[in-house]
Amino acid sequence: MITQDPSFWRAGAISSTVVMSIVLIFLTVDSLSAIAPGGRNVPRYTVINQAIDYQFDAARNRSVPVIGGEQLLFGRKYSEKEAQALMDKGKLTIQSRACIDCHTFFGNGAYYAPDLTKAWLDPVWKQMWMPMTQSNTREEAMVKFLMDPDKYPTWGRQMPNLRITRVEAEAIVGYLKWMSSIDANGFPFGFKTAETQ
Amino acid sequence: MMELGPIGTALLLGIFVLFAGCYGLLYAIARLKERSTWMNAAYACYALQVVVTLLIVALTPLTLGWQLLVIVSCLAYFKLPAIAWSHLELTHSKAEVP
């Protein structure tokens, strides 16, 4: 019987691997175009100059990011180049401090600290951190917290002081704002932003 | 009818594969020992897997496509141990022939 012949299965192994790899390559090309800044699912970095929200879309039966009008970050308007530089710095800060080894991004990482996918939109900044840090804006509250987390203990588990500079903290905030605008197929589920609350 | 949430659904899906595993394991032991008691136990496990499949279809919020996938895999799990076993016997018996 043919199924007893090793070469039959060798051919099967090779062909299934090759076919699946080719499909993966095609899907990769399409996915990379969808997730490039300005692609179908990921806005340009200059989206940080605009208001961002996350609302339930009944037609798609899931929450989607909603981009609104102008809402400046740190009171300034970032050009394309400046936004790129801010994002580069933000990502480098996130990597150098190994944020992903406590937090998650899009649910990927460690599970010791909260997911940061929509952290920019979290109602807690307005409710708790702005009064606690005596800040007038959410970004200012975030920067103060990131620079001195031990000054603002929140609950039992605390964030360590990672000696984040002001420039780095601002870059992280910008990065988190941009990240909150990415369409992640409804993840995180049921997230209630400050606006929707 | 009562509809399960995601957690109940997840547990059912886990139990679904677990019964498939028990069925496969008992089936293999039954073939090895050539005893009908083991085979009956194997089929009992498979029957439970069918019940879990029905529960998944009836009670969970999974959409039609995923429900069909569960039904088809339930059928595949029935045949898989038998196919694997007969293939094992075939390859081994052939190897013994000088």
Add this chain to the structure above:
Amino acid sequence: MYKSQQVALKYFAAAIVLFGIMVVAGLLAATQYVHNGFLLNQLDFSITKILHIDTMILWLLMGFMGSIYWFLPGELNRETEGIKLAEIMFYILCGAIAIVALVFIVVQYGGANEFSMWFINQGRKYVEAPRWAAIGIVLVVAVFCYNIIATTIKAKKVTGIMGVLIVDLLPLFALYLIAFASITNMSEDLFWWWWLVHLWVEGTWEVLIGCIMAFSLMQLLGTERRIVETWLYIEVALVLGTGILGLGHHYFWIGTPGYWLAIGGLFSALEPLPLLGMVVHAVYDAGTHRMKTTNKPALYWMMAEAFGNFLGGGVFGFMMTLPQINLFSHGTQWTVSHGHFAFWGAYACGILSVIYLALQKAREIAEVNGGRWKWGFALLNLGMVGMVGALLISGIAQAFYERAIGGSTLQAFIEGQSNMWFVQGINARLIFGVMFALGYGVLVYDLLTLGKRKAVQPALLRPA
């Protein structure tokens, strides 16, 4: 004994040491969940976590390399080509690991600049090692590939297993190059990062362990080459046939298009099928040989591999892989539970099996048995099952309270983490972690003293 096998024993020794560091780091991280403020600002969770998961990757990798260096000369009836170089690379790798670990523990992190990426911490899960060390790993893997390919060429003989192994080495090497990337766009970064993590772990590693198990089966049970090669091909066809696009289950929520929900869900739903086939196969092998072997621990660890892989990968994986469920379970302790079980079942047990086999030959032991290995086996496996059970309870509580009803905000996260079920689960995990650590202690003691203890009564020995 071939020189290659002596190098293999060094790799095994290093793997077991790293396994120990992994256990200690895991206990520290587990304690940080239970006791707030434990080592805060001294050895933060991020660092204990990095030590835990990076040593896990490294000890498995060293276990794989050791296994191949062990079996290669027997397979091709000759000494491994360039084995001196392999030995030098072994010491370089050990030195590099020690330096990286020290930097992680002492320096911990740097500023947002390229220097940090090159010399301190790249801050990407599993591949945190700074770039200089990543280059070192690339070189070690390159030498490993050279050893295997050159020996095969010199032997002028490509067996089926060797063919599969060589084809597998190329992606194993190439995919690791992704470890150097520092892509600004998080979606794209994670996209490629999953190519590395998933296609390594659920692709090339699966094939590698398949080859290693094929070698082991021939040695342990004397199974014929034709049979193991046929089954290796079947396994490769099924594992890669489902696993390559199973990559899609990591692309549900990172910003990638919606079609990944269907593709990832479908292919990962198929992944338990080959694992069930392996369970049937294990019963057949064990049964037809009536568990008769001169190396009981190796056989039991191999059985644990088949069952652990099915339970950890198959059952725990299928529970959470469909997108409608994964929306809630993703990124919770549920994932941790699945991760622990799957890595343990799919790889760790297999490597321990090979180590027992290798030590039997190296120390010329007629029959490996006795009571001690059973304690190690039982404590490690029960500890692991206890940990994953406890984490499953925590994970379910988290998925429910944080996601399903909480709305996934920071406040919801805190409520989930403070929930009684979550807390009890995470406490129980630490207890079972201690049990696992005890098992590790017994395992090490057994491995160290194997064949050096009082000889077994000759009357009890079966003919080898």
